[in-house]
Amino acid sequence: MIEIRELRKIYDLGAVKVEALAGVNVNILENDYVAIMGPSGSGKSTLMNLIGCLDTATSGEYFLAGERVAGLSDKQLAEIRNRRIGFVFQTFNLLPRASALQNVELPLVYAGESPSERRRRAREALEAVGLGDRMKHKPNEMSGGQRQRVAIARALVTNPAIILADEPTGNLDSKTGNEIMLLLETIYEKGNTIILVTHEEDIARHAHRIVRLRDGLIESDEVIHRA
Amino acid sequence: MIEIRELRKIYDLGAVKVEALAGVNVNILENDYVAIMGPSGSGKSTLMNLIGCLDTATSGEYFLAGERVAGLSDKQLAEIRNRRIGFVFQTFNLLPRASALQNVELPLVYAGESPSERRRRAREALEAVGLGDRMKHKPNEMSGGQRQRVAIARALVTNPAIILADEPTGNLDSKTGNEIMLLLETIYEKGNTIILVTHEEDIARHAHRIVRLRDGLIESDEVIHRA
């Protein structure tokens, strides 16, 4: 499903170049459940952005469902981002002037759903993350963990084939974090592919496989026995 | 040092009122080290904002070093925020167009330090959080955990009497998180007061006392034996 060969990403800041990914090789299968771990600054979010077609690599190859991503047009990339991928950003990236409901409806607007269908599905997604009573609130009228959950609901609302979640429980207490992991589990059982970045070992243990990054390279890639 | 009686905070959104704090009573001593825990949405950040004089309570009393905070002028509150309190925000709140160094220098500008002294101290604070090689980078040229560490460095650079840290390790891997906890420990040993919000039990165990919030009320307040 996802084949990555010698992927490199260099950020050029003029005076200095930062090699965020230094030649990453990884394959992720359909219905795989992978946790990506590693120190702060090791390249996790950079790798997620490349997988999610939000950014392009400096060199190397990325094949998504057999297609060479570097060869796709902007329009085709936008199509992939909207239809096949749900992204939970490390910094949430919510629209500040829109309510939780409006934020979660947005991917459904792009998908061309009718207003009543959008509303119904967005409401369902917010209830699934425990925010049924916060639908009309704007991001700055919510707690950090509530905003994180709006970002999660938005990523899941189109039922995308691939879910990329960058530290989805970073701002959640353990009980709420576990509820989110249970939600991801039900989605996983329906056949979706899940790639999640986390720095917490007990969150990572919900996955089937742990890939560890260090200094822009994969240090280890192990299947784990799930609890 | 901090005396709080029946503190209430109600957010009025017109159609709905949210009672974020429902009558909190807590005393925090000088050189205390308190961890605040509780579910997402239980009022932790709201309580931190009130303690940090960033917001005002709806009712109840807050005495800081014997002074009644509700009776202070805006100028006096700004003075307290700049001189006595260092705040690590849950959402970092860095200036997007300034470098890490400039962001960390900002509290020293308010404190009237000379440019060379500011530069020296900001550089030291960034090195203390492991970002010696990221000083010229802007926030969007850094990873999530690096931005979090810039926010921490900025809160510590004036050596404030009270440090309020809202989920300071939420975006950090365990090794980097432990380095930050060691840094807070050295500051604590110098006599500063530390109040930290965390949802991770093993981070909380670095503190001397754990206060647990639920639905805007204090559910428990226990001294713990430190590991």
Ligand SMILES: Nc1ncnc2c1ncn2[C@@H]1O[C@H](COP(=O)(O)OP(=O)(O)OP(=O)(O)O)[C@@H](O)[C@H]1O
């Ligand atoms: N500006 C606001 N306007 C309206 N409601 C708000 C506002 N800020 C917070 N709230 C609400 O007040 C309650 C407490 O929020 P607070 O941010 O203190 O929670 P928290 O314990 O820090 O949560 P988290 O662990 O998710 O960060 C939440 O239910 C939230 O929706």
Ligand SMILES: Nc1ncnc2c1ncn2[C@@H]1O[C@H](COP(=O)(O)OP(=O)(O)OP(=O)(O)O)[C@@H](O)[C@H]1O
């Ligand atoms: N836009 C950018 N410009 C320059 N350098 C960048 C940029 N984005 C990230 N970097 C650098 O690339 C490296 C990898 O960043 P990345 O965000 O992928 O790390 P990460 O593993 O997600 O870290 P964290 O756990 O702290 O979120 C870091 O050293 C960072 O400073």
Ligand SMILES: [Mg+2]
């Ligand atoms: Mg990251």
Ligand SMILES: [Mg+2]
């Ligand atoms: Mg909070």
